[in-house]
């Protein structure tokens with residue numbers, strides 16, 4: 057299954073845009089490093105055709121918002137115009153740094169990439185949530201629920217956030233400091249039953265991300281309120297046993313096992329070199345992908361003879377509109393790891409191979425002119441898979 061001529065796929069200045077007798081050298085200005093990352097755009101496979109929307113955005117192309125103790129960057133419908141259902145944010149908080157207490161119109165799903173964070177929230181019934189999350193852990197804050205994130209020792213944290221609306225804007229959330237600074241001081245005094253002077257030192261502009269002290273033990277931050285939230289807002293994905301094959305594994309986390317996560321379903325896919333996530337599609341929403349490590353490529357087909365092949369590496373976001381069939385192949389020499397995210401309460405997909413295996417074989421053969429042995433070889437499965 058390994059690619060035989062890996063080195064031949066690396067473009068260099070003289071190779072130009074060629075595939076066999078097609079194409080030609082490039083005489084004009086070039087961006088060689090970008091071309092090297094997008095080999096299947098430079099010289100697409102002959103099966104690619106027509107006009108496809110852009111389905112890739114690298115976080116490296118996103119504007120960085122730099123703050124004291126952290127940063128944030130985003131991939132929304134503004135960066136990637138096809139991304140109407142889902143948006144992604146990549147954020148870093150140093151130890152002690154706080155993503156300000158806030159809420160938003162969209163629900164927030166998160167995957168901890170590195171490090172540790174303390175997260176807190178309070179729900180509509182004044183039930184409380186506080187937890188420390190580590191690498192691989194998830195959290196989910198429903199729309200409107202106020203929450204915070206703070207980096208812990210030693211080096212804080214970095215995480216991926218996914219929102220259930222592509223028009224989400226990380227710069228337009230409801231921030232505590234912003235709310236307070238836009239209320240008349242005498243109203244604040246009345247609201248809290250104190251004198252207006254108590255608010256003399258409130259921040260003049262929003263804090264958003266700011267440096268603070270590392271918090272104490274978690275137990276001290278677990279305030280009683282009306283009890284704990286009934287559905288815990290965090291989930292330890294690394295403790296879940298994946299569905300495994302020789303070529304990879306898949307962990308699926310949706311509202312069936314992570315009850316709070318009502319509007320985002322997720323899968324963590326690992327593919328060994330040479331392996332691939334089989335050809336499939338989804339009927340329950342667009343798929344946003346986030347590439348964690350390794351190197352891969354995906355072909356996405358749209359109806360009416362349109363198809364595009366796209367290369368991915370760590371830090372890239374991929375997007376597959378609902379119903380469009382696709383595969384993801386590991387084209388590198390290390391494990392390819394990526395997340396699949398859907399705006400849905402459940403994960404689902406349809407495997408092209410399973411569909412054909414369960415359709416009268418004579419009917420399939422009448423279409424494709426393939427031998428019975430191809431169909432007979434397809435193993436029966438009920439779960440999405442990285443085939444052996």
Ligand code: MN
Nearest residue numbers: 158159160164
């Ligand atoms: Mn948030």
Ligand code: MN
Nearest residue numbers: 337338343396
């Ligand atoms: Mn998929």
